[in-house]
Amino acid sequence: MADLNVERTTAVAPAEEDDYANWEIALWLIGILMIPGVPIAMVVLLTPWSGL
Known part of the structure; x- marks a missing residue:
């Protein structure tokens, strides 16, 4: 039968x-x-035929 009182020995690292x-x-x-x-x-803006 499975032992129900088993503690984990390795800790799970928190997710980074x-x-x-959004910005x-x-x-x-x-x-x-x-x-x-x-x-x-x-x-478009800096050529002589752009009209500027």
């Missing part, structure tokens, strides 16, 4: 918090979108 906050996710997405966006904006 790897969750990102951190938003910053990552903005940064990723700026990689192609900045050169495109520079060509």
Whole structure:
């Protein structure tokens, strides 16, 4: 029969918090979108035929 009064000898490590906050996710997405966006904006806005 199984022994019902068994204590664990090893403790389970608490889970580390790897969750990102919403603002951190938003910053990552903005940064990723700026990689192609900045050169495109520079060509559109800083070329002589852009009207500026």
